[in-house]
Amino acid sequence: MSSNISKLDFLLTHEEQGGVAFKNVIRKREIISLLDLTEESTIPEIAQSLNISVPTTTAIVTELLEDGIIEDCGKIDSIAGRPASHYGLVSEACYFIGMDVRDTYINIGLLDFKKNLTLSELEIPFHLENTAESLEQLIVILQKFINHPQVGNKTILSICISLTGRINIDNGYSYSFFHFDEEPLAKHIENRIGIKVFLENDSRAMAYGEFHKGVVKNEKNVLFVNIDYGLGLGILIDGKVYYGKSGFSGEFGHIPLFSNEMICHCGKKGCLETEASGRALLRMFGEAVKSGSVTGIVSASSELNTVTVHDIIKGAQQEDVLSIELISKIGYHLGRGLAVLVNLLNPELIILGGALTNTGDYLYLTTKIALNKYSLSLVNSDSKLSISKLKEKAGIVGAALIARNRILSFY
Ligand SMILES: [Zn+2]
Structure with a gap:
């Protein structure tokens, strides 16, 4: 995996901390959230929307630019008449995996930072059974996808697995499948893979995809x-x-x-x-x-x-x-x-x-x-x-969006 992950560490830590460094983290997150919403904004627009001074905004934007998380999308005329740079998220900064587990196959896909599905593999043969072997098969399929030539060199921030049955998204427990010991299923897979894992119910993941990138308008x-x-x-x-x-x-x-x-x-x-x-x-x-x-x-x-x-x-x-x-x-x-x-x-x-x-x-x-x-x-x-509208891809798009939005606290 790419070394870019250290620059994105602040997205993975959610613990409450004090001090200037943590305030900086919160502001970085706020700027990312804003750019996710607006797609492109100037420094004065960011400063005004987030109620931060222009010098502070400039300093944080510079840091995010240096880390390759946001980019300068070019200058356009601002209201004041002077051309101003517009900033937006970098698609390739980081990626998220959505895995949709069905009864007889698995669909899996890769979503970039700007919510584009860049790679998908559909109908990978799989047999869903409430057994340790079936869980092992699932982990092998996931690991194989992570090792895929088009995935291996990318920074994967998180994974969401959508599974049928009763799921508690907060503690990562699956009550209908693979509930073999005290450890939550999400944690078990996370320990094996080494990337943050979330779980979601399959129908809700599909719904989430359709709500955000499918047939739902307003x-x-x-x-x-x-x-x-x-x-x-x-x-x-x-x-x-x-x-x-x-x-x-x-x-x-x-x-x-x-x-x-x-x-x-x-x-x-x-x-x-x-x-x-x-x-x-x-x-x-x-x-x-x-x-x-x-x-x-x-x-x-x-x-x-x-x-x-x-x-x-x-x-x-x-x-x-x-x-x-x-x-x-x-x-x-x-x-x-x-x-x-x-x-x-x-x-x-x-x-x-x-x-x-x-x-x-x-x-x-x-x-x-x-x-x-x-x-x-x-x-x-x-x-x-x-x-x-998303049809067969609803599950992977939804799961990958959940993986992304939970890391970015948009969920
Ligand atoms: Zn029933």
Whole structure:
């Protein structure tokens, strides 16, 4: 890794300290935050916005310039009439990694200081299981990416791993996967890799990506639904991600909406996820084939155990009628669940994300029909239903942004 890390040390220490040196650190952080927001500012603009004297601002800007964290973007005419230099962040000053862990693969990407995704590797084969071997496999994939020729010489400040299930972002514990000992999972991986690690719930990381770099424009009250193997939710209220007390908000899939006497993988029965998820889609597909429905995906029920959610999505894209019917049914159940949320939260925008949205209109249209049918029309007329813009990259963009913004205290 590059030796630049020592110059960026001040971004990694968050302890309260006194004295002039610490005041300097706070001001450096404030200038970085301001430039993140404005993209480019002059010294008088920085001094005025942060209420610091021009000589002090000049001294700190000079230090940041020397350390290669900010750059002179050129002179333009200032209000006073004299050309003034504009300063902005340096894209290559430091980088952040976002790792999106799915059931059967991992997506991983590199984000630069100015929030550009500069490198991504999608669908690296992986098998998510709650075992030490699966965790080891995850660490090996992460280490391999860090050693990648296009990554190895760069300064990586932090990593965020997005994982399904219950995550506490403050203490770095994952309660659903890899909770083998007292040490938080984030700390365990950090000790192995040697770079600061954060954890985030997968649906919330995707939502975060979509809120900041996706379909969201000025909307402040947004729901992001992640319909994949499971069913998750990210919530944006008044422009902020909503976590709940311990970070367990958004367990949308486990709303007990059905009297189907079906045991959910969470242990309860009748959860929305038992009728509206990739897992439900697989079960319905198996039941349909066994009761005689024909499909182009398998020719006999003996082949069912090799079928994946991905196969059925591909089936729908290739006009397989059974796949289309089942995905439409899933959409309808999802819309019914969403009606509960719309009545409760009155969102401006609902974004559908996750693998099942790759079926286009088949999922979208039935979701919309059920949403309109089951929610109050006065309330749902306020809510726009959209498909994710970042699609497969939502998770890595979101996770890498979280890694960046938590280090820069923008989170
Ligand atoms: Zn459940």
